[in-house]
Amino acid sequence: MPGYGKQSAINYISLAIPDFMGLLTVVIPTFKERTNVVDMATAIRKEYPDFKILFMDDNSNDGSKEAIDGLNDPLTHMIVRKPEEKGLAASVLQGFIEADTDYVMCMDCDFQHPISALKEIKEKMDAGADLCVGVRISRKVMGLKRALGSRLVELFCKFFFVLHRKPITKDMMSGLFAINRSKFQPLIEKNWDKFELEGWKVLMDLCKFSEGKLKIDYVKYEFNSRESGESHLNPKVTIMTFHQLWGFGKVLSKLFCKIYGVSYRDMYPNEF
Ligand SMILES: Nc1nc2c(ncn2[C@@H]2O[C@H](COP(=O)(O)OP(=O)(O)OP(=O)(O)O)[C@@H](O)[C@H]2O)c(=O)[nH]1
Ligand SMILES: [Mg+2]
Numbered sequence: 001m002p003g004y005g006k007q008s009a010i011n012y013i014s015l016a017i018p019d020f021m022g023l024l025t026v027v028i029p030t031f032k033e034r035t036n037v038v039d040m041a042t043a044i045r046k047e048y049p050d051f052k053i054l055f056m057d058d059n060s061n062d063g064s065k066e067a068i069d070g071l072n073d074p075l076t077h078m079i080v081r082k083p084e085e086k087g088l089a090a091s092v093l094q095g096f097i098e099a100d101t102d103y104v105m106c107m108d109c110d111f112q113h114p115i116s117a118l119k120e121i122k123e124k125m126d127a128g129a130d131l132c133v134g135v136r137i138s139r140k141v142m143g144l145k146r147a148l149g150s151r152l153v154e155l156f157c158k159f160f161f162v163l164h165r166k167p168i169t170k171d172m173m174s175g176l177f178a179i180n181r182s183k184f185q186p187l188i189e190k191n192w193d194k195f196e197l198e199g200w201k202v203l204m205d206l207c208k209f210s211e212g213k214l215k216i217d218y219v220k221y222e223f224n225s226r227e228s229g230e231s232h233l234n235p236k237v238t239i240m241t242f243h244q245l246w247g248f249g250k251v252l253s254k255l256f257c258k259i260y261g262v263s264y265r266d267m268y269p270n271e272f
Helices: 034-047 064-069 088-099 117-126 144-163 181-194 202-209 235-243 246-260
Strands: 022-030 052-057 076-080 101-106 131-136 177-180 216-221
Touching (some): 022 088, 034 052, 034 117, 101 181, 117 177, 117 216, 144 235
Parallel strands (some): 022 052, 052 076, 131 216
16 A cells, blocks of 8 residues: 555646636546446436536546546546545545636545435535535445444544534535535645545545534435445545544554554554
């Protein structure tokens, strides 16, 4: 695994897409999603003719880029990121900055987040929300064990956020949310190196680094099962999630490294 913290705050502005101005960009992080990318782009475009779509791909090298380019849609792009900077959160955050639209939204590339929810999210942003979070009504499709684990970790996260007087949301770990870019871009740039760049819980870090009050709104949605392709979920996601939770979180993250047989030193060499 590449050493954590290799990503620089400078690199993410190197790939700016010209003429990508507009109101809303849907940022979709992808890794080996060849079987889903075109269906996702087509499905979003069908419902939302004026939304920008920006795939942030971690050098999948599986034909995804060629497939998206082949659509010849001027509002749909895929950026292929440098392999040494691989990271889901880094992809999403870089996408938020590259997008250059008033609102930016992120969602997964496997149809677990319903495309129909984007309309309501956009309406909440138009009504003045700084942040609109998609809230999963049920996590049944995850299976009992994963759903329970997810709820427990979330409770734990909320406790720490309250303790540190940081904003909490109804679904702290949702991968479906939108932000007002002008509000969040300075915060992303200022804290770039402190984000859990290889982690998955982007929303959590955005709340963690936010200053002052946020206008938060919500849209409920049914969490579906993955349509095709393979899940990328792995034990490191739990380790990285705990690592986002200040000092005691890091202790837990070390504990989970031991449980999963993963080297904490390899994941976070900068801490040694
Ligand atoms: N850019 C980038 N995207 C990633 C990476 N890992 C996963 N993704 C994408 O992030 C999204 C969420 O990953 P999933 O594998 O669906 O994770 P999950 O939804 O927790 O797992 P399932 O419920 O099993 O689908 C998908 O769009 C993935 O393609 C990564 O390292 N880099
Ligand atoms: Mg998924």
